[in-house]
Amino acid sequence: MTLLSIKDLHLSIHGTKILHGLSLSVEASQIVGVIGESGSGKSMTAYCATQLLPTGSHTRGEITLDGTNILAASEKTMCALRGNDISMVFQEPTTALNPVQTIGKQVAETILIHEPGTSKADAMERATEALKRVELPNNQFPLSRLPHEMSGGQRQRVVIAMAIALRPKLLIADEPTTALDVTTQAEILLLLTRLVREDGMGLMMISHDLAVVNGMADHIHIMQRGRIVEHGPVKTLFQTMQHSYSKALLAASAHVPDRNPPNTETPLLKVQNVTRDYTLPRQALFAKRGTFRAIADVSFTIHKGESLGLVGESGCGKSTLTRAILGLEQIQRGEILLSGEPVFTDKKSNRAVRRKMQVVFQDPYGSFNPRHRVSRLVSEPLHLLDTTPVDSRDRVVEALTSVGLRPEDADKYPHEFSGGQRQRIAIARALIIKPELIILDEAVSALDVSIRAQILDLLAELSSVHGLTYLFISHDLSVVRSITDRVLVMKAGKIVEQGQTDQVFDTPTHAYTKNLIYAAPQLPANVRTMI
Amino acid sequence: MLRYTLSRLQSLVLSLIAASIVIFLTVEIVPGDPASYMLGLNASEDTIAALRDQLGLNVPSYQRYWNWVSSLLHGDFGTSYTYRTPVSDMIRDRLWISLPLAIYALFLSTLIAFPAGILAATHRGSFTDVLIMGFTQLGVAIPNFWFAMLMVLLFAINLQWFSAGGFPGWENPLLAIKSLTLPAIALALPQASILARIMRSSLLDILSEDYIRTARAKGLTRGQTLYRHALRNALIPVLTIIGLQFSFLMAGAIIIENVFFLPGLGRLVFQAITQRDLIVVESVVMLLVFAVILVNFAVDIAYAIVDPRLRGG
Structure with missing residues (x-):
């Protein structure tokens, strides 16, 4: 019998249609991948199945879970089902746990809610067991731990422990590894697969990343704008796919922009033996303050016209290095030179050098002042010049045009643009001052694959037209591989490996690099050659 | 800890x-x-x-x-120049009015604010919410001495349920509390309005947190989610305001003390300043500062009880 069956599901929220006649099913012990870009309705499908929809939602169609009609069930019935028969794991492990409650209490709560007669000691005992199943053994991770004392991956394990404590029939994982590093992602995916096999539960795995789901799912559904456009068993889906959207999605996932390798060897940015220490807060009133070394003795050079990748997991010192290169902070040892001039002088960043480099950040929503018009946002770096140019309006238009936006967009506000367009604005802002070096700090990580492919193409084109040099910082190895000439691998504040990108990816020498590359999810080899 | x-x-x-x-x-x-x-x-x-x-x-x-x-x-606050009596005795008498009045007002204010704030937050956008927010707007806007005079008119003069002012002493505790009731309500009204608004916005922030969704996905009902996960986390900004309000109530009750003719600390400072009795001013200000610092200490400890993350550092 089908475990979860969704038939002809329609959803509208405050009158806006979100889902249009969606059907899918999950069997016991089956992993079903639901792939789609943001706004495709994949998360809303999950909320329909758990009836955790926002107010103003209206559903039509049929959802049955193990024979229970979900759409007709009362809130009381749903409360009894949630956490017991149907559980959820969410994207953001850092915020998914209550910060002021111990992990033991939060896991035990699932048990106490559904089995009210259970004694507290019993519930704690079973919480220990659930945590052990997600590989958080009690001797290392006592129940008294608080969420902030754990890493992102460990917190995600706690969330999974809460979800599987009562061995539910169906687990819905909504982008469970999107916020995690590649190696942690691989571990979590393995854990989820193991739990499915052990408990015989069904798993609905929602993701924007085909490669992530490809490695574990039995069946894949591809969603676009509230509809499932293509579905089939993972073994054959890639060969048999018909719909233009799924083909485009697949092509975008493996997209490699056309680039010309740089032809010069002139050094642009020189980072020599740089060390950055952060002072820690005092432990007692007059105690000496300790230090944390975020980057230790890092040296590398970026040549003119080159695209250099910097990869590493969160906390490895990537962002600290970015800040140091931009001259935003003083370094404790070493020197950073752009075209031979120091980036940081007299306790502040060197303006003459600063105008030669710009940065594009990850979050296209958070990096603009929402009350400023695009023209003002884009012209902001012009303040780095000693005199404001008279043709600043022309420059704004030129910058916007070069990133594929229209001149009239200059008078709009950021909220009128999509995520991809906003990232174009961010690139225009970087371009306006005609810099030599652009630092792209996870600049495409928050974008959907098809938009990401467009932005990567744009970056490649701009680099050849304007002779730009990129420092491309990312945790996404496939993106780094597609857009960089050379790559640095950073771990715990040190550069452990560097070399030509293809060489590092094909024959990594350092054990850490090998781990990273091995852990990165990939599309099947035949698909990659197919495109 | x-x-x-x-x-x-x-x-x-x-x-x-x-x-x-x-x-x-x-x-x-x-x-x-x-x-x-x-x-x-x-x-x-x-x-x-x-x-x-x-x-x-x-x-x-x-x-x-x-x-x-x-x-x-040593508890010696000096001798008042104008009254020729030990300042410590004067303060003790006044403190027996100001402190109970502050506690009483704070008690009333939280008693009104918590349910009002919670109700408004959980019924966001509904008629209840609009009504509560409307009342709190009024509560903040109305000057409390004017409200106090209205209450005196209604409850003391027309209905004669309470006395219009003065303080009979603590020999009869019930009577003492009764005579502090109108001033306490007058003091509590604006405080409760502010507190209810803080409670509402703080709770709304928390209710949109991811872990609230997690709790719902675990099978908790709306009520359980509210009491087990949302309230405690929403308390931190509320505690900050309560601390500030208590400090204010200790010394800032001067106008209300005047309306109800209560010999409290606020009036003592006022009189001392007009009579240039610097010894009294100095001592009472020191005492009030001590009270404020002590309340802040209590609030800090309360933070740590609510949020275990603070205990480590």
């Missing part, structure tokens, strides 16, 4: 020392001579000299500071 408490105690003591120095400096060193200031423009040289001697102003200032602080530590 112990380390946290100790570090808070440390900062409590340091703040007290800093505050005592500032008060001492403002009152005794700037501007001019306290003795001639207290006696006014027409005082003769001799009277000023006598008072200077009596006040112990003829010794070096560090020694005067030390004398003042050490007698404070």
Whole structure:
């Protein structure tokens, strides 16, 4: 019998249609991948199945879970089902746990809610067991731990422990590894697969990343704008796919922009033996303050016209290095030179050098002042010049045009643009001052694959037209591989490996690099050659 | 938790020392001579000299500071120049009104604000929410002395349920509480309005957190989610406001004390300032500062109880 069956599901929220006649099913012990870009309705499908929809939602169609009609069930019935028969794991492990409650209490709560007669000691005992199943053994991770004392991956394990404590029939994982590093992602995916096999539960795995789901799912559904456009068993889906959207999605996932390798060897940015220490807060009133070394003795050079990748997991010192290169902070040892001039002088960043480099950040929503018009946002770096140019309006238009936006967009506000367009604005802002070096700090990580492919193409084109040099910082190895000439691998504040990108990816020498590359999810080899 | 408490105690003591120095400096060193200031423009040289001697102003200032602080530590607040009675006795009498009044008002204010704030937050955008927010708007806008006078008109003069003012003493506790009721309500009204609004917005913030969704996905009902996960986390900004309000209620009740003719601390300071009784001013201000610092300490400890993340550092 089908475990979860969704038939002809329609959803509208405050009158806006979100889902249009969606059907899918999950069997016991089956992993079903639901792939789609943001706004495709994949998360809303999950909320329909758990009836955790926002107010103003209206559903039509049929959802049955193990024979229970979900759409007709009362809130009381749903409360009894949630956490017991149907559980959820969410994207953001850092915020998914209550910060002021111990992990033991939060896991035990699932048990106490559904089995009210259970004694507290019993519930704690079973919480220990659930945590052990997600590989958080009690001797290392006592129940008294608080969420902030754990890493992102460990917190995600706690969330999974809460979800599987009562061995539910169906687990819905909504982008469970999107916020995690590649190696942690691989571990979590393995854990989820193991739990499915052990408990015989069904798993609905929602993701924007085909490669992530490809490695574990039995069946894949591809969603676009509230509809499932293509579905089939993972073994054959890639060969048999018909719909233009799924083909485009697949092509975008493996997209490699056309680039010309740089032809010069002139050094642009020189980072020599740089060390950055952060002072820690005092432990007692007059105690000496300790230090944390975020980057230790890092040296590398970026040549003119080159695209250099910097990869590493969160906390490895990537962002600290970015800040140091931009001259935003003083370094404790070493020197950073752009075209031979120091980036940081007299306790502040060197303006003459600063105008030669710009940065594009990850979050296209958070990096603009929402009350400023695009023209003002884009012209902001012009303040780095000693005199404001008279043709600043022309420059704004030129910058916007070069990133594929229209001149009239200059008078709009950021909220009128999509995520991809906003990232174009961010690139225009970087371009306006005609810099030599652009630092792209996870600049495409928050974008959907098809938009990401467009932005990567744009970056490649701009680099050849304007002779730009990129420092491309990312945790996404496939993106780094597609857009960089050379790559640095950073771990715990040190550069452990560097070399030509293809060489590092094909024959990594350092054990850490090998781990990273091995852990990165990939599309099947035949698909990659197919495109 | 112990380390946290100790570090808070440390900062409590340091703040007290800093505050005592500032008060001492403002009152005794700037501007001019306290003795001639207290006696006014027409005082003769001799009277000023006598008072200077009596006040112990003829010794070096560090020694005067030390004398003042050490007698404070022994509970000796000096003798009021105008009333010729020990300041400690005066403060004790006033404190027996101001402190219960502040606690009473704070109790009423939380009693109104918590349910109102929670109700408004959980029924966001509904009629209830609009109604509660409307009332709190009024509560903040209406001057509390005017509201106090309206209450006196209605409850004391027309209905004669309460006396219009004065304080009968604590010999009959029920009567004492009754006479503090109208002033406490008048004080509590604006405080409750502010607190309810803070409670509402803080709770709304928390209710949109991811872990609230997690709790719902675990199978908790809306009510369970609210009481187990949302309320405690929403309390932090509320506690901050409660701390500030209590400090204000201790000294800021002066207008209400005047309306209801209550001999509280606020009126004492006011009188002392108009009569240039600097010894009283100095002592009462020190006492109020002590109360504020103590309340902040209590709030800090309450933070750590609510949020275990603070206990470590």
